[in-house]
Amino acid sequence: MVHLRFVMVPLILLVTIGCPPMSQASDRSIGQWTDVVDYGSLCTLARQVADGPATPRSVLPEVLASMQYDDYRRISFRPKHAVWWNERPTSLETFHRGFVQRDKVRIFTISNGETQEVMFSKSDFQYQPPLIPDAIPCDAGHAGLKLVSTIDGMSGGQELLTFLGASYFRGRSGATHYGASARALAIDIAMNREEEFPFFRGFWVIRPQHDQHRVTVLALLDSPSVAGAYKFELTPGMHESQLQVESTLHFRSTPDKVALAPLTSMWIWGDGLDGPPKDARPAVHDSDGLLVQHRNATTNRRHSNQLDPDASSSDDASEWTWRAFARQSYPSVSRIAVDQLIGFGLMQRNRSFYHYDDHNARYDLRPSVWVTTDEAWTDGVIELLELPGAHEGVDNIAAYWVPDSKPTVDEPVQLNYTVSFFAGDYGRQVNVARATHFDVKRDSDEQSIDMTIRFSGTPLDKAHVLAHMGVDVQLMRASLLRKSVERTESGDLLVGLTFQLEGESPPELAVQLVDEGKPVSERFTYLCPPKQPEFVYPAVYTRTE
Structure with a gap:
């Protein structure tokens, strides 16, 4: 022994x-x-x-x-x-x-x-x-x-x-x-x-x-x-x-850079990118996106009239940003500027076995990992690192908190936070619609992209939801040609977008549902590969746990 x-x-x-x-x-x-x-x-x-x-x-x-x-x-x-x-x-x-x-x-x-x-x-x-x-x-x-x-x-x-x-x-x-x-x-x-x-x-x-x-x-x-x-x-x-x-x-x-509470994961293909021709699995990933709960200056101003001094720390006063994963042909770093960080995590939202169709890896049973700060971490950025990824046996995703202020040699840095491991969605993300699925269709001439994003959640249950619903769309390195909103029989909302590419760099987009100017969904963000990346089969291909 x-x-x-x-x-x-x-x-x-x-x-x-x-x-x-x-x-x-x-x-x-x-x-x-x-x-x-x-x-x-x-x-x-x-x-x-x-x-x-x-x-x-x-x-x-x-x-x-x-x-x-x-x-x-x-x-x-x-x-x-x-x-x-x-x-x-x-x-x-x-x-x-x-x-x-x-x-x-x-x-x-x-x-x-x-x-x-x-x-x-x-x-x-x-x-x-x-x-x-x-x-x-x-x-x-x-x-x-x-x-x-x-x-x-x-x-x-x-x-x-x-x-x-x-x-x-x-x-x-x-x-x-x-x-x-x-x-x-x-x-x-x-x-x-x-x-x-x-x-x-x-x-x-x-x-x-x-x-x-x-x-x-x-x-x-x-x-x-x-x-x-x-x-x-x-x-x-x-x-x-x-x-x-x-x-x-x-x-x-x-x-030069200190990254706190770093998380790592793997994403090779799934929503937005097809797998290689020789692999019939619809998706291969340990996590499908980064979720950030935060408060910025605009959030604090909206809630500044609350009498309860602790009310601004409630989840209702939070903003939620969802960054769906992608895979470029090169390493990419995305940043989400945050005034007050409440929590962030690498989420495995899709729990359907048939989304992965893998009896061995069982990606449908991989956990979501969530970091909760004991008190808000202020003034910094959440960075997301996405690497091309050689194969599913190698982590190619990292997310972490980078404070604006750097540590000093004579001042200890003390941290307190909780890391939670659980299945599916974060339970405290309530009263906000989530982006649960999206699809990308690339034009044959690689000049335009059609995209459909599905939003689900309690705020969309009302029958009259479309009467006042709007879609806030922000694009970088692309111009919007069309947007639409359609309600499904299940009560979800489908947001359709068509945008024209501007240059060879991947376009970046942010989409959020608003009701009379107030957000009712998380902010969906995505760095969209302009074309399907080539997949190079490694010598050792199948990931084994």
């Missing part, structure tokens, strides 16, 4: 078949690491780490670095070796290093104020042929961790949260599969130079009570520019799992 090392003794000999006894870690801060018993003591360690130079990232042994994807998948953790297996509602498993998982992380548990290190042991893993266990270094080390928890209504333990690679983490509810993921921090992302990837150097998992499903994970972040302490509190659920995040960041230098 997983070996735990008490920190009070200089050495415990842990004999593993084929391996010599494990020695004490040589990290110069070993005493400081084992002094961590809560978030406060982790913040102290992070401050000390930030005062020194960044620690170089671990070198991966060649036998592990040369692994291919299929090789790495032949390594699996033995569930019965998990920490707290059959003892707590949640157990702790670890990931093996290898393939692209290069960082070596240290993992600890905290119980009753005592800290123990989870030692790496090859006996905790199964190595399927043709892998040769004796060829694996005895000190290969952990790459990350996973939490397996029981959920009411489901049999057996469910893997609900993982930390693996740089500062990436993924979560899910009981009703969803893994899909879009999150990161703790991104630095100099989407710039014309190499991105800096902060990474977790260590984790401390606090042992839950016998009847407690909530689990707390502490993590130490490091990179050349920053060191920081993170606290993650997972509350798993059948319909929604929530991860409360608290962090304190200490910057060694001031990066």
Whole structure:
């Protein structure tokens, strides 16, 4: 089973078949690491780490670095070796290093104020042929961790949260599969130079009570520019799992761009773009759009006459922007300027199996991932990065918050927010019509585009809705030739547009339903590819979970 090392003794000999006894870690801060018993003591360690130079990232042994994807998948953790297996509602498993998982992380548990290190042991893993266990270094080390928890209504333990690679983490509810993921921090992302990837150097998992499903994970972040302490509190659920995040960041230098609460996902084709001829699936994506809840100066003025000082923070006082995903032939960055950010997320709105028709990937079960700020983040932009995407096994979507003000070396940055994982639409987006589907038809001469957008939702239920309904359309790099509004038998509204292209760059559009000048729908935005991008089939094509 997983070996735990008490920190009070200089050495415990842990004999593993084929391996010599494990020695004490040589990290110069070993005493400081084992002094961590809560978030406060982790913040102290992070401050000390930030005062020194960044620690170089671990070198991966060649036998592990040369692994291919299929090789790495032949390594699996033995569930019965998990920490707290059959003892707590949640157990702790670890990931093996290898393939692209290069960082070596240290993992600890905290119980009753005592800290123990989870030692790496090859006996905790199964190595399927043709892998040769004796060829694996005895000190290969952990790459990350996973939490397996029981959920009411489901049999057996469910893997609900993982930390693996740089500062990436993924979560899910009981009703969803893994899909879009999150990161703790991104630095100099989407710039014309190499991105800096902060990474977790260590984790401390606090042992839950016998009847407690909530689990707390502490993590130490490091990179050349920053060191920081993170606290993650997972509350798993059948319909929604929530991860409360608290962090304190200490910057060694001031990066050009600091991206907070970054989310990542995959979109290859779907609404607006057809798939390749050899693939009959209608859509392939983990998320179909970016949703932003915000308040701008105009929003605040509209609600300035409310007597309740907290009324302006209500969802009714919010604006909603929906940015449907696209795929250009080059990397593109879109920005949504925000005065006050309430939340944002990468959503998998379409839950119909036949929208994807994929029995293996089950994209209909991928979660929506939503970030809720504890208090409004002010003055900045939400950036959306869309990459061409080699294939469905590679994330090509990122969204994150970039504040206008940059951090300073002498001022810690403190963040509090919640990351939620759930199925479908965001439940608090009420009393506003949503753009649930759209279709794009490109003219054969590639000079004009016909587009149909379907809006659904409570504000459209009234029979007289068309009498006062208007459509606000804004276009860049295109001119509007036609617009129409049609009501369907189901009560939805179809907005039809025809626009003329101006130049070779993709046109950008924003469409919103208004009733007597007041918005009744979210603001649908889209960067429309002027022509169908070519699809290059990779050597390894089908994504496998």
